[in-house]
Amino acid sequence: MALWAGRFSKEVDETVNAFNSSIAFDARMYEQDIRGSIAHATMLGDCGVIEQAESAAIVEGLRGILTDIQEGTLVFDPNAEDIHMFVEAELTKRLGSTGKRLHTARSRNDQVALDIRLYLRDEIAEIRALVLELAHTLCNMAQEHTETIMPGYTHLQRAQPITFAHHLLAYAQMLARDLERLDDTAKRMNECPLGSGALAGTTYPINRQQTAQLLGFDRPVANSLDGVSDRDFCVELACALSLLMTHLSRFSEEIILWCSWEFKFIELDDAYATGSSIMPQKKNPDVTELIRGKTGRVVGDLMTLLSMLKGLPLAYNKDMQEDKEAIFDAIDNVKLCVKTFTPMLATMRVLKDNMRKAAAKGFINATDCADYLVKKGMPFRDAYKITGTLVAKCIEQELTLETLPLEQYREMTDLFTEDVYNAISLDTCVKERSSEGGPSPKAVAIQLAQLRERLAQDAANE
Numbered sequence: 001m002a003l004w005a006g007r008f009s010k011e012v013d014e015t016v017n018a019f020n021s022s023i024a025f026d027a028r029m030y031e032q033d034i035r036g037s038i039a040h041a042t043m044l045g046d047c048g049v050i051e052q053a054e055s056a057a058i059v060e061g062l063r064g065i066l067t068d069i070q071e072g073t074l075v076f077d078p079n080a081e082d083i084h085m086f087v088e089a090e091l092t093k094r095l096g097s098t099g100k101r102l103h104t105a106r107s108r109n110d111q112v113a114l115d116i117r118l119y120l121r122d123e124i125a126e127i128r129a130l131v132l133e134l135a136h137t138l139c140n141m142a143q144e145h146t147e148t149i150m151p152g153y154t155h156l157q158r159a160q161p162i163t164f165a166h167h168l169l170a171y172a173q174m175l176a177r178d179l180e181r182l183d184d185t186a187k188r189m190n191e192c193p194l195g196s197g198a199l200a201g202t203t204y205p206i207n208r209q210q211t212a213q214l215l216g217f218d219r220p221v222a223n224s225l226d227g228v229s230d231r232d233f234c235v236e237l238a239c240a241l242s243l244l245m246t247h248l249s250r251f252s253e254e255i256i257l258w259c260s261w262e263f264k265f266i267e268l269d270d271a272y273a274t275g276s277s278i279m280p281q282k283k284n285p286d287v288t289e290l291i292r293g294k295t296g297r298v299v300g301d302l303m304t305l306l307s308m309l310k311g312l313p314l315a316y317n318k319d320m321q322e323d324k325e326a327i328f329d330a331i332d333n334v335k336l337c338v339k340t341f342t343p344m345l346a347t348m349r350v351l352k353d354n355m356r357k358a359a360a361k362g363f364i365n366a367t368d369c370a371d372y373l374v375k376k377g378m379p380f381r382d383a384y385k386i387t388g389t390l391v392a393k394c395i396e397q398e399l400t401l402e403t404l405p406l407e408q409y410r411e412m413t414d415l416f417t418e419d420v421y422n423a424i425s426l427d428t429c430v431k432e433r434s435s436e437g438g439p440s441p442k443a444v445a446i447q448l449a450q451l452r453e454r455l456a457q458d459a460a461n462e
């Protein structure tokens with residue numbers, strides 16, 4: 001018999017029941033649901049809405065249910081409509097009519113709004129710890145590779161030389177912003193919707209400040225209609241997660257390129273790669289491909305949430321039940337991805353020589369050649385043109401700027417002297433790129449120290 005049996009003369013159709021039910025996916029919020037109910041029952045007792053003795057019995061009953069679920073002696077009833085109904089029905093089964101007092105001055109609308117906030121708050125803390133670990137891993141790798149020269153690209157064409165540390169720290173910066181976005185989301189959503197009731201608050205003398213405080217919120221949600229209909233925090237989190245995944249996906253794409261024979265900048269550890277069922281020579285970067293693939297899925301979750309909300313009148317509508325699968329899917333996949341990505345990265349072998357060889361080709365020092373002339377007084381545009389002509393000469397003779405004879409340099413301008421070879425050597429090119437934020441070992445060391453400080457601050461704020 002349904003909880004609302006009073007109003008109805010028929011049982012709900014079985015298919016509709018199954019269609020309506022959310023227990024299959026909201027049962028995972030059982031701990032948060034019980035935590036919220038304990039705070040609510042405590043407040044009801046303190047405010048005299050129910051007897052103190054009843055409040056105490058309810059709290060104890062709820063604790064018992066929590067333990068039994070955790071120990072596996074109480075299993076979820078798949079026929080229950082949702083986790084809220086399940087816990088309440090179980091409580092009533094255990095306490096009789098006292099259990100029926102729990103739902104006084106509350107609706108499932110403010111209850112579910114509370115549960116998701118509590119659940120996401122816990123999950124955000126887990127995700128931020130994983131992202132922080134990844135950022136630290138990148139910092140440690142960067143420290144090892146401040147002298148590892150590699151080509152930097154634009155349009156996937158060799159552009160200017162950088163260091164591997166510089167490249168790694170670019171991703172670490174993205175992660176630092178991801179951490180800030182997660183914190184920002186957690187901070188803004190830390191308001192308690194409990195006491196919003198179905199939509200219009202309640203006539204009972206409740207104390208919303210107390211429940212907010214008991215549950216670790218900064219304050220109660222200011223407006224009861226907003227309290228039950230707001231899912232902005234799900235959207236914000238899905239957005240922060242989509243961006244985090246986008247960063248992992250871009251990095252994954254590079255790793256996929258880097259472990260191809262065409263690049264061979266890195267070699268994945270055998271534990272983080274897979275073979276082919278037919279081609280014996282294959283070693284595939286499945287992990288990174290899957291991360292790239294799952295990024296689409298997390299972005300899809302964000303779209304699901306936005307499109308679910310866009311047409312909803314105030315306040316609660318059943319459409320909102322669809323929020324959970326989307327945001328849970330995003331959370332689950334992000335956690336899986338970061339957990340796999342971090343050790344994969346930490347164990348991959350960096351093939352420094354190949355990186356350097358790739359940087360030594362492709363006229364990656366052409367800008368430096370032009371800059372050499374500029375430093376001798378020539379306007380940059382003229383120097384650019386001369387260097388372009390020199391590159392064309394090299395290509396014609398199958399030479400590089402390093403091997404082009406000095407006479408040919410001097411045919412263009414006698415500003416060129418023997419020291420040009422030092423100026424365009426790969427090591428000089430990298431060492432001299434020491435502007436703030438640049439790739440030189442010195443500039444990278446500063447970036448690394450500053451980032452580590454920022455991350456330490458971040459960990460302290462946790």
Ligand code: ARG
Nearest residue numbers: 022082108109112316320321
């Ligand atoms: N399972 C529902 C959800 O996830 C709980 C709230 C139901 N409220 C209601 N009035 N039907 O949204």
